[in-house]
Amino acid sequence: MAENGLAVRKSKSEVNYRNFQACRNCNYFYTSGMCELVEGNISPEGLCNLWEPMEKPPVYKDKEYFQQQFNKNRNK
Numbered sequence: 001m002a003e004n005g006l007a008v009r010k011s012k013s014e015v016n017y018r019n020f021q022a023c024r025n026c027n028y029f030y031t032s033g034m035c036e037l038v039e040g041n042i043s044p045e046g047l048c049n050l051w052e053p054m055e056k057p058p059v060y061k062d063k064e065y066f067q068q069q070f071n072k073n074r075n076k
């Protein structure tokens with residue numbers, strides 16, 4: 001965790017990123033092709049050493065998800 005509170009993302013080579021069709025089920029995957037922990041474009045067909053199962057049924061963190069979170073926070 002960086003001083004600003006944001007996670008410091010790792011490079012693909014640091015985490016042995018490879019093609020294994022598992023990112024889509026990972027807790028850190030965003031359907032926009034991003035990962036909370038790893039830099040660069042991330043394919044749903046990938047896998048790395050940081051893989052963790054989704055904690056809940058898939059919550060697709062796409063544009064609609066962030067809009068819902070924004071609206072929820074704005075209405076507090």
Ligand code: SF4
Nearest residue numbers: 023026029035048051
């Ligand atoms: S498996 Fe690794 S690269 Fe893929 S979404 Fe999870 S943490 Fe990111």
